Amino acid sequence: xxxxxxxxxxxxxxVAGLVTAKTLVARGYxxxxxxxxxxxxxxxxxxxxxxxVQVQRELYEFPDWPLPADxxxxxxxxxVQRHLEDYARHFAVWPRIVFATPVRELRADPxxxxxxxxxxxxxxxxRHFDFVVACTGLYSNRPHRPSFAxxxxxxxxxxxLAELGDRERLRGRRVAIVGFGKSASDAxxxxxxxxxxxxxxxxxxxxPVPARLLGILPFKWAMLNRLTSSLLPPHYRxxxxxxxxxSIGKPLVWLWWRIVEGLLVAQFGLGSRDGTxxxxxxxxxxxxxxxxxxxxxxxxxxxxxxxxxxxxPLQTEIATLTPTGAVFANGATREFDTLLLATGWETDYGxxxxxxxxxxxxxxxxxxxxxxxxxxxxxxxxxxxYASTITSTLTYNLQARWLADLLDDRHRLPAAxxxxxxxxxxxxxxxxxxxxxxxxxxxxxxHMLHYHDSLLEDIGVTPLxxxxxxxxxxxxxxxxxxxxxxxxxxxxx
Amino acid sequence: xxxALLAGAVFGFVLGVLHATALWRAALRFPGATxxxxxxxxxxxxxxxxxxxxxxxxxxxxxxxAYAWVVWRRRA
Numbered sequence: 001x002x003x004x005x006x007x008x009x010x011x012x013x014x015v016a017g018l019v020t021a022k023t024l025v026a027r028g029y030x031x032x033x034x035x036x037x038x039x040x041x042x043x044x045x046x047x048x049x050x051x052x053v054q055v056q057r058e059l060y061e062f063p064d065w066p067l068p069a070d071x072x073x074x075x076x077x078x079x080v081q082r083h084l085e086d087y088a089r090h091f092a093v094w095p096r097i098v099f100a101t102p103v104r105e106l107r108a109d110p111x112x113x114x115x116x117x118x119x120x121x122x123x124x125x126x127r128h129f130d131f132v133v134a135c136t137g138l139y140s141n142r143p144h145r146p147s148f149a150x151x152x153x154x155x156x157x158x159x160x161l162a163e164l165g166d167r168e169r170l171r172g173r174r175v176a177i178v179g180f181g182k183s184a185s186d187a188x189x190x191x192x193x194x195x196x197x198x199x200x201x202x203x204x205x206x207x208p209v210p211a212r213l214l215g216i217l218p219f220k221w222a223m224l225n226r227l228t229s230s231l232l233p234p235h236y237r238x239x240x241x242x243x244x245x246x247s248i249g250k251p252l253v254w255l256w257w258r259i260v261e262g263l264l265v266a267q268f269g270l271g272s273r274d275g276t277x278x279x280x281x282x283x284x285x286x287x288x289x290x291x292x293x294x295x296x297x298x299x300x301x302x303x304x305x306x307x308x309x310x311x312x313p314l315q316t317e318i319a320t321l322t323p324t325g326a327v328f329a330n331g332a333t334r335e336f337d338t339l340l341l342a343t344g345w346e347t348d349y350g351x352x353x354x355x356x357x358x359x360x361x362x363x364x365x366x367x368x369x370x371x372x373x374x375x376x377x378x379x380x381x382x383x384x385x386y387a388s389t390i391t392s393t394l395t396y397n398l399q400a401r402w403l404a405d406l407l408d409d410r411h412r413l414p415a416a417x418x419x420x421x422x423x424x425x426x427x428x429x430x431x432x433x434x435x436x437x438x439x440x441x442x443x444x445x446x447h448m449l450h451y452h453d454s455l456l457e458d459i460g461v462t463p464l465x466x467x468x469x470x471x472x473x474x475x476x477x478x479x480x481x482x483x484x485x486x487x488x489x490x491x492x493x
Numbered sequence: 494x495x496x497a498l499l500a501g502a503v504f505g506f507v508l509g510v511l512h513a514t515a516l517w518r519a520a521l522r523f524p525g526a527t528x529x530x531x532x533x534x535x536x537x538x539x540x541x542x543x544x545x546x547x548x549x550x551x552x553x554x555x556x557x558x559a560y561a562w563v564v565w566r567r568r569a
Contacts, residue, residue, distance in 0.1 A: 179496035240515050251560035252553045464534075471530075472537030 004407060005130030005380075006030060009116050010096075011103050014042020016385025016396040017135035018084060019062065022091040023400035027408060032129075033093065034118055036102035036141075040088050044081045046141060046162065051077040054182055056211070059391050062087060063482040063489035074211070074299075088089055103326075106132060106381075107353035113380065131492035133403070135385045136365075138439045140348030142324045145179075145341060161187055162345075170338060176326065178318070179342030180206055184482060185302040187342045188311045199312040199334055205280045207261070207289050208268055208298050215267070220479035222260075223446060227476050231256055232287055235450045236429035240367040255450065257287045268303045278306065278313045284435070290446050291434035347438055356381075366441025368427045370409060371455065376419035388439060389448035394482040397489040398435075398455045405459045449480060461493055498547050505546015509539035 008024060010017050013035035024031050039045040053060040053075040060075060061067040071079055088094045095487070104124060105117040113130045143160035161183055164170075170340050171194040177187050180202035192198045195220055213222045222228065230239075231253050234246045246252055265271050265281055272279035280303075282289060305311040312490050316330040325335035347366070349357060360367060369375055372387040389395040405411050413419065427441070434440055444451050453463035465484035468476035487493035513535040519533060520526040542549075 223499050241512055249553065251556035252549065254560045255552065255556035457522065460524050464523065472534045473541065476541065
C-alpha cells in the first residue's frame with residue numbers, strides 16, 4: 001500500500017467514482033477523475049426508457065446527502081441523475097472531473113506508481129499517478145449481445161435495450177424481449193404500452209421481490225435486517241449464532257424460506273394449478289436465488305401484464321431466428337418485427353495492461369479482492385464499486401471511507417498471506433452458495449450487512465448503528481438504511 | 494398449554510443467555526460501546542429470546558419433521 005499518495009487517479013464518474021472523489025478530496029488528496037462520457041452518473045446517465053431505482057427512495061440515497069423530500073419511491077432515473085450532478089457540484093468533485101476522456105491503458109510505472117494512458121479528442125496522453133482507484137463498476141457500457149442461429153436471415157430489427165432510446169420506436173410492432181431481469185420487465189411494460197404484440201422469452205423465471213410483502217410489509221423490513229441476514233446461507237465468517245442457526249436450527253431456517261416462497265407465489269399469482277396460466281414459480285429455492293442478479297423488484301404491473309396476456313411469457317430459448325420471427329427450443333414459433341435484448345452488459349477491464357490483469361487474476365466469475373477492493377498482489381490499485389449490494393450508494397460510501405482511512409494510515413492491512421487466505425475463503429464460499437454469473441465475485445446482495453460490518457470494524461467504528469433505548473430491538477428487526485451510517489460517511493465518527 | 498409456554502420460555506432464556514454472552518464479548522471489540530450500552534444489549538437479548546422462545550421451540554419441532562420428510566423424499 002502507498003500511504004498518503006501525492007496524486008490519485010479515479011477512473012469513472014459514476015456513483016462509486018463520485019463518492020470516492022468526494023471522500024478523498026475532503027481528506028486533502030489531489031484527485032483527478034477520468035470519465036469516458038460527457039456526464040457524471042455512469043449507468044444513470046445512459047438509462048433506457050422507463051428505468052429507475054428498484055428500491056424505496058431511502059435505500060438509494062447517499063448517507064450524507066439525502067434525496068430531496070419531493071422525490072418519489074422507486075426514484076426515476078432522471079431524478080437520480082440530477083441528484084448525482086448536484087452531489088458532484090456540492091462536494092466540489094465537479095472541477096476534478098475530466099470528461100470525454102476514456103482510460104485506454106493502466107500499467108505499472110517502472111519508477112513506481114502507475115502510468116495512465118487516456119484519450120481525448122483522438123489524442124492519447126500518459127500521466128503518472130501514485131495511486132489509482134478503479135470505479136468502473138461491475139459492467140462496462142458495452143451491451144452483452146448473445147448471437148443467434150439464423151440471425152443473418154432475420155429481416156426484422158435486433159436491438160439491445162441500451163440502443164432503444166425511445167419506446168415510440170416500438171409502436172405498432174410485434175416485439176420479442178429476451179431476458180427476465182429487472183430491465184427485461186421494464187422493457188416489457190414499455191413495449192406493451194405501444195407495441196402490437198409483446199412476448200417475453202426467458203430460460204427460467206426468478207423470484208420477484210415485492211415492494212411490500214402481502215401488500216403490507218415494506219420489502220426492506222422483510223429483507224434488510226439482521227434477522228433475515230442471519231437466515232441466509234451462512235457467510236464465510238459466520239457468527240456463533242449463525243453457525244447454530246444453520247446446524248441445529250436448520251429446519252427452522254428451511255421452514256422460514258418455504259413460508260416466504262409461499263407468500264410470494266400467492267402475492268404474485270405465480271402458480272398455474274389449473275393450467276390456464278403460465279407457471280412462473282422458480283425452481284431454485286429463494287434463499288439460493290437471493291444471490292442471483294436476476295432477483296428483481298418488478299413494477300407491480302409486470303406480473304399483472306403476464307397474467308392478463310398483455311405480455312406473453314414464453315419459457316424457452318431461441319433455437320433459430322427465421323426471416324419473420326423465431327423457432328424456439330420447445331418447438332413453438334412466433335413472428336415478430338423487433339427482437340429486444342435485455343441481456344445486460346459486458347464486463348470490460350481491457351484497459352488494464354495484460355500483465356497486470358494476469359497478476360490480478362480475473363476468473364470467469366469476476367475478480368476476487370480483499371474486502372472487495374484490493375488485490376494482495378497489486379498494491380497501489382483499488383477498486384471501489386466492485387460490489388453488488390441492495391444499497392450501493394451506502395456500500396460505495398463505506399468503501400471510500402475505508403480506503404481513505406487506509407491511505408491516511410488510520411488502519412493497517414493484514415499481511416499479504418492473510419489477505420490471500422481471506423480472498424480464497426470468500427471465493428470458495430461464493431462458489432458454494434451462489435449461482436454462477438460473470439459478476440459473482442462482486443456479489444453480496446443480502447449479505448451486505450456482513451460486508452458493511454467488516455469495513456466498519458476495520459476502521460474502528462462500531463457496526464451497531466441503531467440508536468436509542470430500543471436500539472437492540474432495532475438491530476434485530478429494523479432494516480438497515482444509508483441514513484444509519486450518516487456520521488461515518490460524513491467522517492464525523 | 495401453560496407447560497408448553499413455560500418450556501419454550503425456559504428454552505428461550507437459555508439461548509438468550511448464550512446469545513447475550515456472545516454479544517457482550519463482541520461489543521468489547523467495538524469502540525464507543527459503554528458498559529451501559531452493553532448491559533442494554535444483554536437485557537434486550539435475554540428478554541427477546543425469553544419472549545419468543547416458545548415460538549422458536551414449537552416451530553422448530555414440526556419444522557424438523559417436515560424437513561426430514563423432504564430430505565427423505567429427495568433421497569428416495
